[in-house]
Amino acid sequence: MHILVHMTETREHALTSEQLATFIHTNPVVVRRTIAGLRDAGIVTSARGHGGGWQLGRAPEKISLAEISAALGETLLPFSNEPESPGCLVEQAVIAALDDFRIEAERLLAEKLSRITLADLAADFRRRYELIGVTSHAV
Amino acid sequence: MHILVHMTETREHALTSEQLATFIHTNPVVVRRTIAGLRDAGIVTSARGHGGGWQLGRAPEKISLAEISAALGETLLPFSNEPESPGCLVEQAVIAALDDFRIEAERLLAEKLSRITLADLAADFRRRYELIGVTSHAV
């Protein structure tokens, strides 16, 4: 998200993984590796060579957090429905009973995340930015 | 959950961590360590010495998944709101914007989990158990 807001703020030109890595205090390769999924989903585009780098693939109003989450392969809930003891009825019952919950919960979370766009986050940032001033903008 | 359903099915007597560990193919110490939180929350009770072991602390109808989740120290969502670059306005904006989502999502999940009780899971198990028969009940 941090990186994406930066990319929203500088839509006119591409940012290199080197620059993006600096923003979040990490390594260019980690950045490339992490946002590769975003590229595959069309959320960002990457260009090689001189003047290359990363840019938003479409308007930030059209990029929802649900898409970002999915593109990064994130799970919405911190538990899975993979059986660990196949054939155990207790486990099957637990998984089945929780599955209704899981499905509805994931639907709800996805629905909520799909209503928040990158533009919303960027607007929120801009508000704070103009309030506090450029000098405080560390990183 | 697996362990708790077993304990629901054998409310009359205590189960040792040894037995519980067998159910989920793990180690007695791991079991004790894991469900220590459940004991502290009163969801289960433990007794030392001869004939000791673990039992439900109260009726399974009065034990909700929300309580279990909280007692185990589980998080309901797979991301945190801890700032990693304190002072960065971008990060602050992202966290603030997501916080509304997080708070409502957690409230929703907790609400849903509080409506599912251990008795519900056990009843589901019992249905399957009677349907398929005792011979299939591996572990």
Next chain:
DNA sequence: GTTTCATGTAACTTACTTAGTTACGAATCT
């Protein structure tokens, strides 16, 4: 009261996952 059984917990080992790093090929612009 001693023996047996079971939890409570510390300490250590092992396995796994993720982040970080180095290296280099491929693509692109000047």
Next chain:
DNA sequence: AGATTCGTAACTAAGTAAGTTACATGAAAC
């Protein structure tokens, strides 16, 4: 051609969780 930047493989380091061993503590049985 040379400089730049992504793409990706391969390796290292760090952090986390599970598994294991060991032993003290407490409780029941005899």
